[in-house]
Amino acid sequence: GAGVSQSPSNKVTEKGKDVELRCDPISGHTALYWYRQRLGQGLEFLIYFQGNSAPDKSGLPSDRFSAERTGESVSTLTIQRTQQEDSAVYLCASSRAPGTGVGNEQFFGPGTRLTVL
Amino acid sequence: AQTVTQSQPEMSVQEAETVTLSCTYDTSESDYYLFWYKQPPSRQMILVIRQEAYKQQNATENRFSVNFQKAAKSFSLKISDSQLGDAAMYFCAYRKARGDYKLSFGAGTTVTVRA
Numbered sequence A: 001g002a003g004v005s006q007s008p009s010n011k012v013t014e015k016g017k018d019v020e021l022r023c024d025p026i027s028g029h030t031a032l033y034w035y036r037q038r039l040g041q042g043l044e045f046l047i048y049f050q051g052n053s054a055p056d057k058s059g060l061p062s063d064r065f066s067a068e069r070t071g072e073s074v075s076t077l078t079i080q081r082t083q084q085e086d087s088a089v090y091l092c093a094s095s096r097a098p099g100t101g102v103g104n105e106q107f108f109g110p111g112t113r114l115t116v117l
Numbered sequence B: 001a002q003t004v005t006q007s008q009p010e011m012s013v014q015e016a017e018t019v020t021l022s023c024t025y026d027t028s029e030s031d032y033y034l035f036w037y038k039q040p041p042s043r044q045m046i047l048v049i050r051q052e053a054y055k056q057q058n059a060t061e062n063r064f065s066v067n068f069q070k071a072a073k074s075f076s077l078k079i080s081d082s083q084l085g086d087a088a089m090y091f092c093a094y095r096k097a098r099g100d101y102k103l104s105f106g107a108g109t110t111v112t113v114r115a
Helices: none
Strands: A005-007 A010-013 A018-025 A031-037 A041-049 A053-055 A067-069 A074-078 A088-095 A112-116 B004-006 B010-014 B019-021 B025-026 B034-039 B046-052 B064-071 B073-077 B088-096 B109-114
Touching: A005 A088, A010 A018, A018 A088, A018 A112, A031 A053, A031 A074, A041 A067, A041 A074, B004 B088, B010 B019, B010 B073, B019 B109, B025 B073, B034 B064, B046 B064, B046 B073, B073 B088
Parallel strands: A010 A112, B010 B109
Antiparallel strands: A005 A018, A018 A074, A031 A041, A031 A088, A041 A053, A067 A074, A088 A112, B004 B025, B019 B073, B034 B046, B034 B088, B064 B073, B088 B109
16 A cells, blocks of 8 residues: 555454554565554654564563564554553554664554553 | 653644744764654644754755754754644654664644634
8 A cells, every 4th residue: 555554443442352453564664663642642662673573672561562563564563451551542653674864764654543441 | 761852732823824843852862863743633643854963954844944953952843834734733753863763752732723
C-alpha cells in the first residue's frame, strides 16, 4: 500500500484479555517502530525493529507486552492480560532504514485505539 | 535521556494570523535532529518540518518556519497565514543523529484556528 496501515482501527476489550495489534509498513521499509500515545499526551517509544530483529525493546512497559515482525513486513504487538492503564492509541511507524540520514523519515500509521474496560 | 518540553497545552489563532509554538529540549549530544509533527483528529502523524542541529539556518516549509536556538536548546514553530486546516495537535520531537533511532516527543500543543 501507499502508507503504513494498522488494524484494527479501534479495539475494545475486557480487563485480563489478550490483544494483538497489527502494523503493515510501507513496502521496502526495513525499520519499524511502535509508539504508545496516552490520552492528551505525546508519543512514548515502545520498540524498534530492523528487519525481523528488535535491537531496542527499551520502551516496553512490562513483560505483558511483546512484539514480533515477519521479515521486513508485518509486525504484531501483543498485550497479554490487559489492564485499564493499557488504554491508549498504539501507533506504528516505518522508515527506509534506521541510518543517520535525515531522509530516513518515520512515516506513521493511523494507530489503533485500545480501550480496556 | 532526552526530554522534550512543550509548555503551551493550547494555542488559539485567528485565521490568516501568525502563531508560534514553543519547544525546549535537553540533550548532551552535539548532533541531532528536531521535528515538528502535526496530528489532526484522524490521528495520522504528519511531518511538518525538520531541522538538523549542525545547520545554523532555520528550516522553512511554505507557511511553516522554525526558530532554532541551539545554545538555548529551543526549537519553536511559527505558522504564518493560519488556515482552518492547520487546526490540530502539534508535537515537537527529537532524535539523536546516530546510535539511537527512536523519536522522543513533547506532550503536544493543541492549535485552534478561529474563522
